[in-house]
Amino acid sequence: MPVTDRPAEVFVRGEGAWLWDAADTRYLDWLQGWAVNALGHCPPEVSLALGAQSSLLLTPSPALYNLPSLQLAERLCALSGFDQVFFGSTGAEANEGAIKLARKWGQLHRGGAYEIITFDNAFHGRNLATMAASGKPGWEALFAPGMPGFVKAVFNDMASVKALLSERTVAVMLEPVQGEAGVRPASPGFVRALRQWCDRHGLLLIFDEVQTGCGRLGQLFAYQHYGVMPDIMSLGKGLGAGVPISALLAQAHCSVFTHGDQGGTYAGNPLMCAVGLAVLETLSQSAFLEQVRTQGALLQRGLQALSARHGLGEVRGLGLLWALELGSDHAAAVVRECRRRGLLVNSARPHCLRFMPRLNSTADEIAQGLQLLDAAIATVLEEFAAQ
Ligand SMILES: Cc1ncc(COP(=O)(O)O)c(C=O)c1O
DSSP: OOOSOOOSOOEEEEEBTEEEETTOOEEEESSHHHHTOTTOBSOHHHHHHHHHHHTTOSOOOTTSOOHHHHHHHHHHHHHHOOSEEEEESSHHHHHHHHHHHHHHHHHHHSTTOOEEEEETTOOOOSSHHHHHHOOOTTOTTTTSSOOSSEEEEOTTOHHHHHTTOOTTEEEEEEOSEETTTTSEEOOHHHHHHHHHHHHHHTOEEEEEOTTTTTTTTSSSSHHHHHTOOOSEEEEOGGGTTTSOOEEEEEOGGGOOOOTTSSOOTTTTOHHHHHHHHHHHHHHTOHHHHHHHHHHHHHHHHHHHHHHHHHTOOOEEEETTEEEEEOSSSOHHHHHHHHHHHTEEOEEEETTEEEEOOOTTOOHHHHHHHHHHHHHHHHHHHHHHHHO
């Protein structure tokens, strides 16, 4: 089904930072599966775990214990400070689980409160519940009627959050850095104020770390960057580093699912959990995270220099998740020109480019990417100037 506009090239092979199409053209990949391939394409950790587990046990049944899911649950809880976890396959599934958990908790502890405060321009996924939680412009009317129970505040604006409080309110849900909105970080003061306000009013704080967790911001979890512990957190993308696994984590006080509340045929299947476990071992090493911050700073400086040279706009981000404001709606043209030159990047908005290189990027890859981007922007600006 024609659900998205794809370029004509067909991609056949990936290795580390690089992707090859069927014509054997090589591309430096700064999409990495939309911030999924934390360790680049086909990393040995993932291939080895898949190989070993695939000949041992694939899917016993979600109603039976299996070793990799127990091991991953234990490791993830120990590293994150949460008490319980439910594994799914996609970020949307983890977020829908978070919404269900908050509603169940509201039924048990807040007199049936169910409304969740979310944010303008937020992105939480593409099932009906997470679309309703999202604040993507134009989505309100899609697939009507939308799911009720969400009200939208303005990101980084505490007054707009406070104005939405009612006896129906059960939780606040946000991305610590809004990725799809164009890499817009929450301010530390805003996140701290949210935590205090939720505590004062007995509300749950939910972090959607599907894009920003698992090392993407240079900390294993985004909440660590802010020094604020949420009650519920969702993970996806980087946890599987290329395979579909997501996680819904909760502190004990709000981990209220009981038998029958949540499930799924592939929930906690050993094949994906074995990969998650192997990936987490690499991502959680302090030297690895230090390297994310180092290469991130290199990318930031390079983007700032490039922005100054071409008279562009703001450079925003953390770790290895960055955006560059172009100051004009040329992002699609720059994306095309980058691809022509062998660099894959994303336009999060018509005026804004987003960069999501692998977390184990080398300084040389960052330099190569910046060089290709520089040349592509120069070409596009020249073309538009000549029109
Ligand atoms: C913050 C955030 N939440 C949720 C999702 C949805 O994840 P998935 O596409 O795996 O359902 C995404 C995907 O881009 C995301 O960036």
